[in-house]
Amino acid sequence: RNGITRPKGWTVSWHSNPAIEKHHFGHSHPMKPWRLTLSKSLIMSYGMHAAMDTYESRVATREELEDFHSEDYLDFLKTAKVALPDDTEVMPYNLGGSDCPVFDGLFTYCSMYAGASIDAARKLANEEADIAVNWSGGLHHAKKAEASGFCYVNDIVLAILQLLRKMPRVLYIDIDVHHGDGVEEAFWSSDRVLTLSMHKYDGMNFFPGTGDLDRTGPIDEGNPGAHHAINVPLLDGIDDEQYVWLFKTIVGMCLEQFRPSAIVLQCGADSLAGDRLGRFNVQVQGHGACIAFCKSLGLPLLLVGGGGYTPRNVARAWAHETSIAIGCDATLDPIIPDHTPFKEYFRYDTIFPTLEQILGDPRPNRNSAKRVNDIVQSIREQLRMVNF
Ligand code: VJV
Ligand code: CA
Ligand code: ZN
Known part of the structure; x- marks a missing residue:
């Protein structure tokens, strides 16, 4: 024990x-809920649950x-049946495809990760916690009436709605490698939620294909949501250097102009190097520095999970980030x-398996300083139009 x-x-x-x-989402589906078991076992083997x-x-x-x-x-979500192998009937609401399959216990799975985010938000709203953590949440693509990108129920939107019952303004930050489109869309016309997503964007070539710099909110001036999507x-x-600099600089500017009462941080671990679906070269240190920066602001903070498709790296990041929260x-x-338990998962990468060392083929960095x-x-100019 580390005491x-x-x-x-x-x-x-x-x-x-x-x-x-x-x-289980199905054979070789990239979303593996057991990565949560791996994360939890790492957190508990350090004794962090006691804190x-x-x-x-x-x-x-x-x-x-x-x-x-x-x-x-x-x-429909509650009654959807697992399709038989020879069943080719298409289901509504984008359900039943390879991204969002219908699997055994789907509705329980969705209701539970959502219940956890709602409870976590209430702990913050009632001032019973300074930081609330739900690594099973963060499913940012789900829409009002549509499943999308491994997400069926949008626990983040539900959690933010809980916070808004008690607090005037919420800052939503999303460091998953994918664009947080579901949360952005849900609060598109609101000036009480400022959404900020960092993601890979490459025209329409990377899922979900939205999130360009100039998508800043409704374009009809007078709509309260104008300029509130970053x-x-x-x-x-x-x-790490570019990512953390961008994060601190932009979040710092958001704070100044928007003065949120709470922060919801989606900590998708697919922005880490070596992720099966991601493309970035962010390390556990850089990813964690974003969480540490948010904590340092002293506002009620909700941490949710999200993507993350190389389980041993997901567990490292979320265990490290739990230690930052504590x-x-x-x-x-x-x-x-x-x-x-499962120590074998951490053995592949290094001779002395450490928490922060992850394996990632260093990809060439295509982001120039300019x-x-x-x-x-551009975001500085956008935020001039945002006033609390
Ligand atoms: O790119 C897509 C959509 C397609 C259609 C479906 N095929 C399988 C892939 C291309 C256009 N979907 C993305 C969804 C990413 C969701 C990310 C979720 C989060 O991290 O932001 C939050 C939790 C995508 N990328 C990769 C795959 N789907 C993918 C899905 C599979 C798969 C391999 C890759 C589904 C099943 C199996 N393999 C067996
Ligand atoms: Ca993102
Ligand atoms: Zn993702």
Whole structure:
């Protein structure tokens, strides 16, 4: 044990349930809920659970889900049957394809990760926690009446709606390698939520194909949501230095102009180097520096998961980020504890498996210094139109 103790005057609430982790999207589907088991075992082998208030995730109620999703979509999601191999019938709501398959227990899976984000948001709204963590959430592509990109229910939108009951303004930040289109769309016409997503954007070639720099909100002037969508389109191979500089600079500007009452941070781990679907060269240190920066702002902070398709790297990042939330990152032994279940998963990369060392073929960085500066300049001008 690293002797991790509960920080004084500081509460982190941790929301999880093994029932979520046992679901399967199907053979060789990139989304693997057991990456949550791997993350949890790493967190617990460091003894970090002892420093948090731990809660078992529960299913969201029908009423809670209807805060965002349409009744007909929820009806279908609840009753959808796993297709037989010879069944070619297409399902509505973008369900049943290879990205969003219908699998055993789908509705329980969705309701539970949503229930966890809703509970986490309520802990913050009721001032019962300073940071609330739900690594099973962060499913940012789900729409009001449509599944999309491995996401069926948008727990982030539901959590933000909870926060808005008590707080005037919420800043949403999304460091998943994909564009946070579902959250952006849900609050497109609102001036109470500022959405900021950093993602790979390459015309229509990378999912979901939206999130260009000039998509800043509704274009009809007078719509309260105008200018309240911030998009940071990036190219392959961005490194820690550029990524963290962009993050701190842009989030800093958002804070000044928008003065949020709380921050919701989607910590998608597919922006890490070596991700099966991602294209960036961000390390555990850089990814974690974004979480540390948000914590340093002293606002109620909701951390949710998201993408992440190289499970051993996902577990490293989210264990490291849990330690940042608690404030024990500096004292954590970088060598992964010997008694970690599934230790084999961390053996492949290094001779001495460490928490922060991930394997990633260093991709050439296609982001020039000029490009990065131009992005900041453009967002600076956009934010001049945003006033709290
Ligand atoms: O690019 C797409 C859509 C297609 C149609 C479906 N085929 C399978 C892939 C191309 C246009 N979808 C993306 C969705 C990414 C979702 C990311 C979610 C998050 O991280 O942002 C938040 C949790 C995509 N990229 C890769 C795949 N789908 C993919 C899906 C598979 C697969 C391999 C790759 C589904 C099943 C199997 N292999 C067996
Ligand atoms: Ca993103
Ligand atoms: Zn993603």
